Amino acid sequence: xxxxxxxxxxxxxxxxxxxxxxxxxxxxxxxxxxxxxxxxxxxxxxxxxxxxxxxxxxxxxxxxxxxxxxxxxxxxxxxxxxxxxxxxxxxxxxxxxxxxxxxxxxxxxxxxxxxxxxxxxxxxxxxxxxxxxxxxxxxxxxxxxxxxxxxxxxxxxxxxxxxxxxxxxxxxxxxxxxxxxxxxxxxxxxxxxxxxxxxxxxxxxxxxxxxxxxxxxxxxxxxxxxxxxxxxxxxxxxxxxxxxxxxxxxxxxxxxxxxxxxxxxxxxxxxxxxxxxxxxxxxxxxxxxxxxxxxxxxxxxxxxxxxxxxxxxxxxxxxxxxxxxxxxxxxxxxxxxxxxxxxxxxxxxxxxxxxxxxxxxxxxxxxxxxxxxxxxxxxxxxxxxxxxxxxxxxxxxxxxxxxxxxxxxxxxxxxxxxxxxxxxxxx
Amino acid sequence: xxxxxxxxxxxxxxxxxxxxxxxxxxxxxxxxxxxxxxxxxxxxxxxxxxxxxxxxxxxxxxxxxxxxxxxxxxxxxxxxxxxxxxxxxxxxxxxxxxxxxxxxxxxxxxxxxxxxxxxxxxxxxxxxxxxxxxxxxxxxxxxxxxxxxxxxxxxxxxxxxxxxxxxxxxxxxxxxxxxxxxxxxxxxxxxxxxxxxxxxxxxxxxxxxxxxxxxxxxxxxxxxxxxxxxxxxxxxxxxxxxxxxxxxxxxxxxxxxxxxx
Numbered sequence: 001x002x003x004x005x006x007x008x009x010x011x012x013x014x015x016x017x018x019x020x021x022x023x024x025x026x027x028x029x030x031x032x033x034x035x036x037x038x039x040x041x042x043x044x045x046x047x048x049x050x051x052x053x054x055x056x057x058x059x060x061x062x063x064x065x066x067x068x069x070x071x072x073x074x075x076x077x078x079x080x081x082x083x084x085x086x087x088x089x090x091x092x093x094x095x096x097x098x099x100x101x102x103x104x105x106x107x108x109x110x111x112x113x114x115x116x117x118x119x120x121x122x123x124x125x126x127x128x129x130x131x132x133x134x135x136x137x138x139x140x141x142x143x144x145x146x147x148x149x150x151x152x153x154x155x156x157x158x159x160x161x162x163x164x165x166x167x168x169x170x171x172x173x174x175x176x177x178x179x180x181x182x183x184x185x186x187x188x189x190x191x192x193x194x195x196x197x198x199x200x201x202x203x204x205x206x207x208x209x210x211x212x213x214x215x216x217x218x219x220x221x222x223x224x225x226x227x228x229x230x231x232x233x234x235x236x237x238x239x240x241x242x243x244x245x246x247x248x249x250x251x252x253x254x255x256x257x258x259x260x261x262x263x264x265x266x267x268x269x270x271x272x273x274x275x276x277x278x279x280x281x282x283x284x285x286x287x288x289x290x291x292x293x294x295x296x297x298x299x300x301x302x303x304x305x306x307x308x309x310x311x312x313x314x315x316x317x318x319x320x321x322x323x324x325x326x327x328x329x330x331x332x333x334x335x336x337x338x339x340x341x342x343x344x345x346x347x348x349x350x351x352x353x354x355x356x357x358x359x360x361x362x363x364x365x366x367x368x369x370x371x372x373x374x375x376x377x378x379x380x381x382x383x384x385x386x387x388x389x390x391x392x393x394x395x396x397x398x399x400x401x402x403x404x405x406x407x408x409x410x411x412x413x414x415x416x417x418x419x420x421x422x423x424x425x426x427x
Numbered sequence: 428x429x430x431x432x433x434x435x436x437x438x439x440x441x442x443x444x445x446x447x448x449x450x451x452x453x454x455x456x457x458x459x460x461x462x463x464x465x466x467x468x469x470x471x472x473x474x475x476x477x478x479x480x481x482x483x484x485x486x487x488x489x490x491x492x493x494x495x496x497x498x499x500x501x502x503x504x505x506x507x508x509x510x511x512x513x514x515x516x517x518x519x520x521x522x523x524x525x526x527x528x529x530x531x532x533x534x535x536x537x538x539x540x541x542x543x544x545x546x547x548x549x550x551x552x553x554x555x556x557x558x559x560x561x562x563x564x565x566x567x568x569x570x571x572x573x574x575x576x577x578x579x580x581x582x583x584x585x586x587x588x589x590x591x592x593x594x595x596x597x598x599x600x601x602x603x604x605x606x607x608x609x610x611x612x613x614x615x616x617x618x619x620x621x622x623x624x625x626x627x628x629x630x631x632x633x634x635x636x637x638x639x640x641x642x643x644x645x646x647x648x649x650x651x652x653x654x655x656x657x658x659x660x661x662x663x664x665x666x667x668x669x670x671x672x673x674x675x676x677x678x679x680x681x682x683x684x685x686x687x688x
Contacts, residue, residue, distance in 0.1 A: 086612040089622035093671055096610035103609045157623075171671070198657065237676025237687060238656060244679055246593075255593045255654065267652055271592040271640075280459045282513075305464035306566035306650065307491075310643070312464070313566075313650040333651035347651045378497070401497060406484050409493035427493045427569055 037088060037156055041143055044084035048139055051077040051105075052132040055125055058109070064118055071109045078106030090160045091170035097178040104185040111388065124184060131180040138173055190390040197353040199239035205262025213243040213258040216265075220295055221256075223342065224249045224270060233260070242266055254345075264352045265295075269335075269345040274310040277338035281305070281312065284336040288314050291343055292332065297351070300332055311335045311344055320357055325382035325394060329355045357384055360394040362416040367398070370414075374403025385413045387422050395422055456523070461514035465491040466566050468534075473514055475533045476526040477502060479547040487533060487545060490566055571649050575615040579603075579645040582619050584637035585627025590682040595641060597655035597681050599648035604659050611659070655679070658686035 054077060058070035082102045085095055105128055112121040160170070187195065196202060208216070210231050218225040224247060231245045234257075241260040247253070254270030279287075285302060292300060300316035303326060318330035330353070335345035367377045383397035396414045401407045413423040457469050470491045477483035477498045482505075485494035496512050503510045506521055532551055536543040542556040567576060579599050587598045605611040605618045612618050620628060627633040655661065661684045662672045675687035 082612070083617070086617050086621050092623070092669070095621075099611060100609045234656070234679050235677040235685075238678040239676075239688070240656075242656065253592070257654070257656065266656065267654060269593060269596060269647065269652055269654065277459075281462045281465060282460055305462065306568075307465045307467070308566060308643075308646050309639075313646075315651070331651065335647070335650070335652075345647065345652060347653070349653065349656075350651075399493075401493075407494070407497070409497070425569055 033156070040084045040087045044081050044088075045139065045143060047077050047081050047084070048132075048136055051081065052129070052136050055105075055109075055129045055132060059122060059125055059129065064113060064121070068113060071113045074109035075106040078102040078109075082106075088160055089157055091174065094170040094174035094177070097174040097181065101177050101181040101185075104181060108185060127184045128180075131177075131184060135173075135177065135180075138176075142170065142173065188389065193356075194390045197355070200259065200261070200353060201240075202354070203240075203259065203261045203264070203352065205264075207260050208258075208263040210243055213260075213263055214245060216258060216263045217245055217247075217256050220265070221268070221343065224252050224254065259352070264348070265346065266349045266352075267345070267347040268343075270342075272344075274337065275339035279336075279338055279341045281307070284312050284338070284341055285314065287341045288312075288316075288334050288336050288343070292316060292334065297332055297348070300351075301326065303328075303331070307338075310339075311337055318351060318354075320384065322359075323382055323394070325384055326397065327355055327357065327384045327392075329353075329384070329386055329392065355384065355392045357392055357394075360417050362394070363419060365396065365414070365419060370419075371400065372403070376401045376403075378409075382416070383413065385422050387415070387420070393417075393422060456514075456519045461491060463491055463493070463496045463512060464566055469514075470495065471533060471537070472528055472530070473499070473522070475528050475545045476522045478545045479526040479528070481546065487537070487543070489537075567646070567649055571615075576642070576645055576649070578615050578619055579648070580637040580642045581633050581635070582625060582627060583644050584641035585632035585635055586625055587682075587684070588635075588638070588641065590684065592640065592644060593654045594681040594684055595644035596647045596652050597658070597684070597686060598661065599645045600653040600655045601658050601661055601686065603648055604653070604655070604657060608659055654681060655686040657688070659688060661686045 051074065054070045054073040058067040058074060061067040064071075079102075082099055085098055085102075088095075108121075108124060108128075112124075210233070214225075214228055214231055217228075227247055227249050229246045229248050231243055234240075234242045234244060243258045243260065244255060245258065246255045250272075252270050252272040254268065256268040257266040258264065259266060285305065289302065292298075297316070299318050299321070301319050302314060303317045304315040306313045312335070314334045314336065316332045316334065318327045319325070320327055330351045332351045333345070333347040334343060336342070337344050362382075367380075371377070377398050377400055379399035381397045383395055384392045385395045385397070387393050394416045396416055398412045398414065400410045400412050402410065409427040411423070411425045411427060412421065414421055456472055459469065461469055461473060466489050468489065471487055471489040473491070474483055474485070474487040474489070474495055477495070478487065480502075482502045483495060483498035485492075485498075499514065499518070500510050500512050502508075502522075503512075503518065508517060508521065527547060529545070529551070533543075533545055536555060539557075544554045545551075546554065567573075579602060582602060583595050583599050587595045590598070602615065602618050606613055606615065612621055619625060619633070623629065625633070656678050658678050660672060660675050662669075663683050664685055665683065667673070672687075677685050677687045679686055
């Protein structure tokens with residue numbers, strides 16, 4: 001009995017110390033979280049005020065050079081608020097609309113400075129200024145009691161609306177921001193084209209049946225297509241209808257997605273146990289090219305190869321026959337097994353969107369004058385690349401090496417007509 | 428006579444030892460050809476040998492990138508070989524003939540995570556600085572760092588480890604789709620740690636150690652595969668509590684997850 005009492009007392013003390021420690025730890029975490037969220041709220045509130053002010057200030061000047069600093073501030077503050085909102089457990093509907101609005105506002109301010117469309121700027125930003133005025137008041141109301149007292153994670157969730165209780169208020173605010181965004185910053189023609197392409201609205205081919213889709217799969221990949229486990233149509237919300245076919249063959253298991261319109265392959269991927277590598281890079285490169293040719297993808301060339309533990313990933317891109325320019329927005333990704341050269345995956349979803357290419361003048365450039373002394377242009381090709389306005393531009397696609405002690409390689413894309421540098425990417 | 432026999436035996440043993448060293452040295456490269464995009468021990472040896480003779484000045488990390496490619500082409504040009512940037516039998520033979528490769532030193536430094544070089548004619552001790560930035564472990568598109576890949580693999584494992592492979596690639600693809608989407612933060616960390624965005628972050632399962640399957644799924648997603656067909660959300664219909672998520676247009680179901688826009 002005495003021993004029992006001792007064990008119980010001892011256990012009780014140990015449990016008490018453990019519980020005390022845990023409570024302390026939870027409290028410390030709660031304080032840390034509270035501090036972090038309070039900081040994000042206070043930053044967002046302060047910067048929202050500054051953003052509203054910068055937009056108004058930028059509307060004071062006739063000459064866009066005089067408002068350059070304010071426009072730069074609009075862009076910077078939009079990004080800052082985006083980061084603060086991204087760090088809060090705020091209602092999803094509100095956060096996505098708000099992020100979108102801020103992104104569009106910032107980009108518009110930045111691009112209008114570059115493009116100098118003065119009149120458009122005043123018309124658009126006047127409306128944005130009015131929206132921000134209203135949003136600022138709503139934000140103050142919604143966050144008024146957030147900076148007082150300690151709050152637990154549960155409290156923050158309740159207050160910021162990721163909890164059901166407050167979903168209504170924040171959701172409403174999200175809906176009004178969405179409306180403002182659509183009215184003030186509607187999709188540009190290029191954005192709308194890009195959206196259409198992404199949703200495969202430009203494919204006008206005849207619909208195929210599920211059986212025809214399976215047949216297409218069997219013809220393309222006879223080694224893995226004998227045992228189709230299931231084939232089903234995409235769900236109603238899919239922007240483009242497709243068949244989702246799952247299969248299993250020996251140790252291989254995978255899927256293939258095929259569009260309903262035209263029976264185009266979207267993507268294919270297989271998983272299986274891998275053996276020791278036996279195929280060389282050259283062999284696999286050749287096998288990938290032969291496979292694509294047989295599958296009727298005849299207008300592509302190899303652009304990039306990357307080796308990983310079990311496979312090589314190759315990127316092929318379409319070539320425009322008129323000028324031999326590579327079209328980077330129309331790639332085909334293919335994954336080749338290092339053990340036996342089997343095609344483990346293929347993704348042609350971007351290739352089947354096919355960009356519309358416009359003719360464009362090519363101006364001569366003296367690269368020695370274009371770059372600083374010592375910078376070497378190692379390779380020069382032509383390529384179609386999407387610019388910031390989402391337009392396909394013909395460009396000089398350069399591989400350049402810097403003049404440093406440890407030379408670095410860059411891919412630089414220069415518009416053939418305007419000579420604007422569209423992209424600089426360190427390799 | 429006995430002394431001559433002993434001397435002969437000694438010379439024979441020494442000769443065999445030297446020969447065996449030579450054999451080991453020449454057979455260090457494997458039989459496969461190497462080209463830009465390759466990775467592995469062969470590439471480590473290639474970089475080390477090119478650095479030993481002063482052609483390569485970058486990190487010895489086993490990834491055949493542009494730095495290695497230009498160094499190789501310069502080497503081929505200087506030694507009158509076809510300049511194609513590919514390491515075949517002749518290039519290997521030439522390199523082995525004129526350079527040295529201390530595999531123990533090179534791989535030892537890589538394993539310790541030290542910053543080091545391997546120039547010939549310089550004492551090795553003077554070429555090591557302890558501690559360095561982590562080296563790139565995989566061949567990935569330039570815009571993703573190893574840190575991004577690690578975070579993505581943690582997220583995939585935490586969110587979808589019981590799902591089919593396709594479902595794991597789809598989860599990684601959703602994260603990448605969000606980065607490109609105007610409604611979300613534009614970094615891997617920003618998207619993954621956006622409060623409330625992923626259950627694995629909320630319940631701490633993101634810190635479990637991911638397995639090879641999750642890592643492979645991430646590699647496929649960053650190499651261009653998107654089994655989610657451009658989805659930016661997914662949810663488990665059995666456990667989802669938000670009414671809002673049910674209002675999103677649904678694209679397809681993979682395993683237990685419904686992927687939507």
